[in-house]
Amino acid sequence: MKNKHWKTIGAVLTAVSLITAGCSESASGTNEETLPVVKTWKVASTQAGVIASGKIAASEEIQVVSKVSGKAATVNVNEGSVVKQGDVLVTLEASDYQQQIAQAQAAIAGAQAKLRDTKAGARNEQLQQLASTVEQAKASLKVAESTYNRMKALFDSGALSQAELEKTSLDLEKARTGLEQAQAQYNLAKAGPTSDTVAALQAEVSRLNSSLELAKSSYDNTIVRAPISGIVAKRNIDPGEMAAAGSPLLVLVKMDEVKVEASVPQEQINNVKVGSTVDVKVDSLGGKVLQGTVEFVSPISDANSSSFPIKVKMPNKDGLLRAGMVAEVMLQGQAEQGTKVPTAALQQKDNKQYIYKVDNDVVHQVEVTVSNTSGDWATVTAGVNENDQVVLNPTDKLAEGTKVIAN
Incomplete structure (x- = not known):
């Protein structure tokens, strides 16, 4: 009887516990549902005020190339060297170009001598020699005419064949042609050169002078000079190596002035004007804010975005700004x-x-x-x-x- 009573009480307590647990779970679920x-x-x-982030670049970056090919004889600079415009950076072996200059000079000398002789005309000795040739040709013609007349008389009498007469006639014609040629040479020498002859010789001298200038230019190109004043950022050549025409030997950068290359969102691009002053914050300088001037605002956006490229130039006399540093561009007065x-x-x-x-x-x-x-x-x-x-x-x-x- 007692056991049955306790079983009944246990069942009641279990039911109450389950009901209570169910109510608690229901209330908890309700609280979660009501959370805002x-x-x-x-x-x-x-x-604040940032309109564009970009990187600092050199105001000028020049790839120094050689106009001619050749072996490097000397390289006078290293990476980091400071150079001035016109300084000799690299020299190439130049013996081949020096020989070309010598050949061109010799050819010019010969052409000029021929031109001078032509302009001066024939000398008295030459005229006398040509006159003597004419007299000899006249004498030869007389002999040929006399021989022909004698042979013709024999032919007419039947004592000479037709073939022998024709041979004598041919000799006579040769003598006449010789006299005409000798007389023409004498007349030409006596009259002097024509204007066309002189012009042709002068043109030849001019052509050879051009060849000389080309040879000198090629020789000068074996000396590679600095096109700008700046710093050698990269060196790609050592003495003894071959330098190909057009291949970069050195890279020069001008860093006394730099530029920030950045892209501005389309919503703000109309606030940026060429010539306007902007603030530039450089994190690598401890967040120091500098001033720059907008020198370029692109009229077209980047190919892969709706942002517009701009360039901001900045002075860099102390050399603290270096190419590749990240910079933030802000409208003037917003660098807070x-x-x-x-x-x-x-x-x-x-x-x-x-x-x-x-x-x-x-x-x-x-x-x-x-x-x-x-x-x-x-x-x-x-x-x-x-x-x-x-x-x-x-x-x-x-x-x-x-x-x-x-x-």
Whole structure:
């Protein structure tokens, strides 16, 4: 009887326990369902006023090449050497080019001598010699005529064949032609050269002079000089190595002035004008803010984005700025440190501004310092850190310690 009684009590207690547990689970599920759902935004640390991030580049970067091929005889600079415009950087072996100069000079000398002789005309000795040749030709013609007349008489009498007469006739014709040629040479020498003859010889002298200038230019090109004043950033040649025409031997950079190459979003590109002054922040200089001048604003966007390239020139007399350093470009007067957050994350109470951070689904109310508000963004100088999750459009239901479901 006792055992039966205790069994009944145990069953009742078990049932009550199950009912209680079920009620507890139901209540817990109801609490989770009623937690407010908030939309959050992750803070990213930025520089207030930044319109573009880019890199510093040399104001000028020149690849020094040789116009001619040849073996490097000397290389007078190393990487890091400071050079002035016109300094000799590299010399190539030049013996072949020197021989070309000598050959061209010799050819010019011969052509000029021939031109002088032609202009001077024939000398008296030459004229006398040619006149003597004419007299000899006349005498030969007389002999040929006399012989022919005698042979013709024999032919007419039947004592000479037709073939022998024709041979004598041919000799007579040769004598006449010889006299004509001798007379023509004498007349030409006596009259002097024609203008066309002189012009042709002068043209030949000019052509050879051009060849000489080309040979000298090739020789001069074996001496490679600095096209600008700057610093040797790279050296690709050593003495004894072959230098190919057009191949870079050295790279020179001009660093007393540098430029920042950056890309500006399309929403802000119209705020940037050529000639305007901007602030430039360089993190590697401890966040120092410098001033630069916009020298180029591209009329077309980058091929793979909607951003527009710009170039900002900056003085670099002390040499602290180096090519490749990251720089941030800001409109003049906006170089203040801060973090951008959406204005929708701010809530004002009692003349103070707050944001609500979410940490492990718990809200924490934090007072912030706002230095500037523009459109949908505000610049916060204190109160938020990078990677903070802040609530957007907070309501009065939120308070310190409120549990939420972050979305």
